[in-house]
Amino acid sequence: MTPSPTKIVPIILAGGTGTRLWPMSRAARPKQFLSLISENSLFQDTLLRVSDRAVYDPPIIVTNADYRFLVAEQALEIGIEPGVIVLEPQARNTAPAIAVAALIAGADGHDPLLHVLPSDHAVAADTAYRTAVETAIAAAQEGRLVTFGITPDMPATGFGYIEAGPQEGNGAHAVSRFIEKPDFPTAQAMIAEGGYFWNSGMFMFAASAILEAARQLAPDVLAAAEGAVGQAVHDLDFLRLDADAFAKAPNISIDYAIFEKADTVSIVPAAITWSDLGSWDAVWRASLRDEHGNVARGRTTLIDSTDALVISDNGHIVVDGHKDIIVVASDDAVYVGRLSAAQRVGAAVERLKAHSQTHELTQSHKTMYRPWGGYSSILDGERFQVKRLFVKPGKKLSLQKHHHRAEHWVVVRGIGEIDVDGRTRTLRENESVYIPQGSVHRLSNPGKMMLEVIEVQTGSYLGEDDITRIADEFGRV
């Protein structure tokens, strides 16, 4: 089967977790949803990189069920309509995610090229990038499984490397071997020798080619993916994979499962301006530095300081007389560390996570406590906000209405009783309700365990003070 001449389908992998960019990244809002090097989030920049509809179809986005509102709202914010947002019931690394996406893209006899893109890297869409994509398309059209290799500019020890072999007729190269994350001398030797490239996590192949390779090399992955897609259900704008079927997929990367074994693999090496933004010093390196080696974002004043990364999402930060420093302030925490030891953030986060008083600082952003429970802010957009509400057993919020915002409530844990304009409904996990502007509504928890609700607010004014209380258990009317 040769690829049909359809457009390329972008496969955006947006399920990653991680807190190495704490305090900005949290379990509930990982790196891909942060604005680190532009006004957009990395996920948004990834979507925009494949938004030319003359070349690309609407993207298939694979994400964790927990991040579905982040994905939907951030796509909406930049005017991108996803082809489908696929929800993984649990994280299973890249091989199952890509198999699922290939099955969906290749359904009904289609066989498009798939361009797989991690959503948490910084990639400059420069000439080197565009040339590499064209070469990858040519090779993928010949049935090759193409990976993109980044020309290294430093002996990094945090990435896998790929040794390129002889050039093929399509312009790509054969792959000599894959190399695990090296130690520093090995990395130095590879840089000195040349011909080694960072494994970028970006791929290009025909849907049929990757599925055929999976059938031969990773049949358990493919079987689980087929089951998960076959029994998937549509939920709002999302395609929710079948949890039981997907749970059978091994937790394995596409590199291990297929690329290191297949004999149809090619590499397109390219000197792309690229960063995995895997730590604060990587963010610093990927950003425009001033003449003192400083990077500052948000409300900041730097005085007599050099080699500083200063980012504020909150108050005004003054850094005075320091060298080799990271200062990052989120709405509820400040990290002050060393730029030359940025990997230490991981240990600091583990330490915070281990203590009950600081655990929540690693999970989500600012938490406000109320008599009925409370809420954490997950995302603030210009005309929307995402919050996580938690309601104690037996408690009710006030009967209320809002003039300037509509709300979308989705129960993610426990059981909720919801009145909207006099109509009462019981919502179980993953059920949702829409509350139009001006509707009189009330949320209560009739159950015996904590109720958790994701609230998506949309409207022109989202202040907490747009609330009219009609009745309240706590005397607040």
Add this chain to the structure above:
Amino acid sequence: MTPSPTKIVPIILAGGTGTRLWPMSRAARPKQFLSLISENSLFQDTLLRVSDRAVYDPPIIVTNADYRFLVAEQALEIGIEPGVIVLEPQARNTAPAIAVAALIAGADGHDPLLHVLPSDHAVAADTAYRTAVETAIAAAQEGRLVTFGITPDMPATGFGYIEAGPQEGNGAHAVSRFIEKPDFPTAQAMIAEGGYFWNSGMFMFAASAILEAARQLAPDVLAAAEGAVGQAVHDLDFLRLDADAFAKAPNISIDYAIFEKADTVSIVPAAITWSDLGSWDAVWRASLRDEHGNVARGRTTLIDSTDALVISDNGHIVVDGHKDIIVVASDDAVYVGRLSAAQRVGAAVERLKAHSQTHELTQSHKTMYRPWGGYSSILDGERFQVKRLFVKPGKKLSLQKHHHRAEHWVVVRGIGEIDVDGRTRTLRENESVYIPQGSVHRLSNPGKMMLEVIEVQTGSYLGEDDITRIADEFGRV
């Protein structure tokens, strides 16, 4: 005239300004009102040091008109009823303030001893302190003007020194000479030689003795003070000095005006645990340090750090891998500097003050903007809050009521129209109104300039969400 056997009257000087402890100290909330080394503010600790009513009368507090609500609320919070709170129309240094207090304490033929205390220093009420006070009382009862000298424990260059002379019969010493802030070699020489003491700013004398000395040595100060007190007006709980009369007082310290010239001056030297807390390194030295030389207050985690001062009034601060560092976070700003260069804060504040976008950060705490103007938080107590409201010309707040709090509004600038339960009043500068719990009220600015109001909220629940709007110009009902 010899002192009558009344109790001692504490004179608390609480009008000082300064931002050397930025971002915690602001023009609107200087050092004396901050909790720096205990749960109480320095001002509160000063009041408590003279709260034994067997020895001391209720204090006379002299402060700036801008700080009167801070003074009143902080005294109330610790259950201290001031004798009188004297409001200076403008700052005129210590000589006029002390002359005014002496006139008030010495009115109606009384002649108490006066114990003058700056309210922005840390003083341990230990045995050395108590012994020194007893000696000072004995000397003051003999008509001496007594100053307290602190035994220096380092060659500080930020204070004036006093050389003590021979001991007198009352236990105090004669004063050989006053020395201006020395350079470092001079300070070292004085420490090595001994017999030199820091000028603490604490004094003890009979009202008659200081007034007589003022009559001879600083008649212009005394005349201005007499005018200001003679034409003072009572305003709420405050005694407001006459502005025109007080403006004639020279801007001069009690040291220059009287102590350096009088021949009845004594010094009580004492090894009191004392700090002027004049900079962040002074706060660090005055605090209990752990075995790594770290001082941490509020929500903090220190990892592999030494010689660190970390204070949070806001989010959780993590300091990781630093030495010689100051990190102080307030509600809207973070200062990250060097403990060994703590005096640099002053220049940083000047820089912020000079820019319109950061100017407000040096003036008051967090500012929230609203359609009608906005408000800054000045002080948060357990059962009270002080805010500065600013209302744009022609704008009105919503017609509203609160269930759990009463409010006291004082117009400090512009003209306000205030409805309370259907009754409308016009308030000009320095006029005030009380809004009981549950009253329906509205504030508006009928004028052509910004209206500024100090709002003191009291009650069991002070959340912004205790508001019921009956009518609103901005559609928020």
